[in-house]
Amino acid sequence: MTKYFLFLSAFIFSAFIGFSHAESATNRFYILGNAVQGNMLYGKVTPGSKVIVGDKKVQVSSKGDFVFGIPRDAKGTLKVKVTFPSGITDTRPLLIQAKKWQIQALNDLPQKHVNPPAEELQKIKIQAADVKNARGLNTKTSSVPGCFMQPVKGIVSSVFGSQRILNGEPKNPHLGIDIAAKTGTEVKASAAGTVSYAEPDNYYNGQMVIIDHGYGISSSYSHMSKINVTVGQKVKKGEVIGLVGSTGRSTGPHLHWGVSWLNTPINPQNVLKVSAKRCSSGKQKRVTKNQ
Numbered sequence: 001m002t003k004y005f006l007f008l009s010a011f012i013f014s015a016f017i018g019f020s021h022a023e024s025a026t027n028r029f030y031i032l033g034n035a036v037q038g039n040m041l042y043g044k045v046t047p048g049s050k051v052i053v054g055d056k057k058v059q060v061s062s063k064g065d066f067v068f069g070i071p072r073d074a075k076g077t078l079k080v081k082v083t084f085p086s087g088i089t090d091t092r093p094l095l096i097q098a099k100k101w102q103i104q105a106l107n108d109l110p111q112k113h114v115n116p117p118a119e120e121l122q123k124i125k126i127q128a129a130d131v132k133n134a135r136g137l138n139t140k141t142s143s144v145p146g147c148f149m150q151p152v153k154g155i156v157s158s159v160f161g162s163q164r165i166l167n168g169e170p171k172n173p174h175l176g177i178d179i180a181a182k183t184g185t186e187v188k189a190s191a192a193g194t195v196s197y198a199e200p201d202n203y204y205n206g207q208m209v210i211i212d213h214g215y216g217i218s219s220s221y222s223h224m225s226k227i228n229v230t231v232g233q234k235v236k237k238g239e240v241i242g243l244v245g246s247t248g249r250s251t252g253p254h255l256h257w258g259v260s261w262l263n264t265p266i267n268p269q270n271v272l273k274v275s276a277k278r279c280s281s282g283k284q285k286r287v288t289k290n291q
C-alpha cells in the first residue's frame, strides 16, 4: 500500500512539470512548478533530507516539503541540492526561463514619492530594514504554506515585474500586483500565518502589513486605510487584516499585494496558480488513499 501511494504521489508531482525524479522511493526528490523568473516552486524530498537552493538553506517540513522562488532578474541556472538522510546527494540545475516584463509609466505621482526629500531618508532606511527583517524570516511550521487566495476581489490593475517609469524617471520594477478596489473594501489574509510587520506610516507603502507564512514565504499588504492586526498575531486564511485605501505612494484606492521568498519578491499571480495546483494534487491523493 505504501509503495503504491508513493508511486502515485510521484506520478502526480512529476505530471505537472515533466521533471526528472530520483529513481528509488527512498531518495525522493520532486519539484512542482516552472523555473520561470518570478515564479514559486514547491519541492518534495525524503523526510529528513537537507535542501540548499542557490546559496540558501531552506526549511524542510517533517513530510519532506519545501518551497522556493526564482528572482525576477535571475539568469542561467539555479541549483537545488538535496542531501538525503543516507548522505547521498542529488543536485538539479534548473534552467531559468526569462519572462518579458511590461513597461509602465506613472506620471501623476507627487515628486516627494519619486525622489524623497533628504529629511525622510533616515526614516525610509529604517523602515526598509524592518521590512527586510520581516520578509527574511525562515520559520518552520507544521506544513508549507497551502493554497493562497487573492486578498481582495477586484481587477488587477498592475502586474508583477513591470519596469516603472515614474514622472519620467526609470525606477525599480513593480514587485507585487495592484488590485483596484474601493476604499474600505476588506483585505483578507491570503494564507494562514503570523503578522510580522504592521506599520501605519510606511513612507512608500502607507498602512502596511506583512504576514509570515513560514518556510521563507511572506505576503505584504500596502496602501491600506486601516490595519486590523498587530505584530505577533496569528491569522487564518481569509481573515480580515485591514481595509483598502490609498496611503503612501499611491494614485488611487487599491491594494498592493506582494509575496516574497526569503526577501526575493515573487509573482503573486503565479503563487495563486502553483499553490492551487499543489492543493488540487493533494486532494486527488487523499481521495485515492481513501478508496
Ligand SMILES: [Zn+2]
Residues within 6 Å of the ligand: 158, 174, 176, 177, 178, 255, 256, 257
Ligand atoms: Zn503596487
